[in-house]
Amino acid sequence: MTFQQELNSWWSPSAPPPTAELPQVGSKAPDTPKLQLEPGRKTIITFLRHCGCPFAEKTFLNLREVAKNQKSLDFIAVSHSDEASTNAWLRSLPQAGSEPENLRIVVDDKIEIYAAWGLGTASFAHTLSPWSMYSVWKLGRTEGIWNRPTESGSRWQTAGTYAVDGDGIVRWSAPAQRADDIPDLEAAVRSVENETKREAKL
Template identity: 25%
Template sequence: MMTNKGVSLLELSEGRKVLLVFLRHFGCTFCRETLTELLNIREEIENEDTEIVLVHQMNDEYADQILKIYHMDDLQRISDPGLHLYDYFHLKKGSWSQLFGFKVWWRAIVAGIFKGHLVGKEQGDGWQMPGVFVIHDGEVISKFIHKYASDRPDYLNLAKTQIRKAVS
C-alpha cells in the first residue's frame, strides 16, 4: 500500500526504520492519546533514524482534519478503510473484555477525563485492535500487539530497536 505521499512501505523502510502505528478509530480515547504521545516524543523517535507512519481507517481528507488538530498532519500515513493492512499484519478484532473490560474503563477514565482525550464519534471499525511494528528493509524487526485497547506501547523503545546486520 502507498502512503498519502505516494511512497510504499518498502521504499520508506529501505535503509532506515519505520515505526508503523496502526490506530483504532479516530473517536477512540486511546487513539487520541496515542497521537498526543507520538507528538510529544516525535523528535526523539526521529533521532533514532525512524520515521513514523500512521495507518488509519478513514479517507485521507478526514484523517488530515484530525491530524491537524494533533499537529501530525505532515506525517506519512496510509488510509485503510477496508482494514486490509490490519489483516495483513494479523491485527484482530477485539473481544468485549479487550475493548470494554474493567482495566480498559479505568484507563479510559484516566486518558479521557484526566488527560483530556475525551471519546468522540466512532469513525471506522470500533472493534479493530491497534498495533505497532518496526520495519527495516521490508522486514518486521520488532512489534507491539495490544492485548487491550488501553495498552500503552513504549514507542521510543520500539524506535530504538537495533537493526540486525546480515552476516556474510
C-alpha cells in the same frame, strides 16, 4: 457527525479481508501495495484504533513527539477511518499540523493493511474490559484526552505497533492486548537502534 455515524462505530467491520498471522520478530515485514516502506530506512508503524478514540489520540500524540526527536527514522500512522474523517480528526488534535516530515498518515478504510499485519476484529473483553473503561476515565482526568466524535471506523478493530529495520525485517512487534494498550514507542525505537549497533560490531 451524526448519531448514526456514532452508532455505526459499534458494529464490527463488514466483510473484512482475511487476517494474516501476526508478524514475528525476525520475519520479513508484510508487503502491501498501500503501505510501501522506504528501502534502507528504519520504520516505526502504528496502527490506530478508530479516529475519536482517546487511546488512538494518545498513541498518535506520542508518535508525533518521538518522530520529532528521531529524524533518522520513518514513522507511519495507519488509520482505518475514512480519509475525510481522519483529516477532520487530525485537525481537532492539539498542535494540529505540527507533524514532522518523517511522519506520514496512511488511510486504510478497507482494513487491508491491518489484515496483512495480523490485526483483525477484537473480542468483547478486548474492547470493553473494566480496565479499559477505567483507563478512558483516567486518561481524560489526568491528560484531558476524552472521546471525540467518531465519524467512521469501528471500535472493534484492533491496533498494534511494529518496528522494521532498513532491510525490511520486523524487530519489534506489539499488537494491542486491550483497547487501552498504548505502545512503548521508545522501546520500538531502541529495537532498531540496537540492531544497527549489533551490525556495526560484526
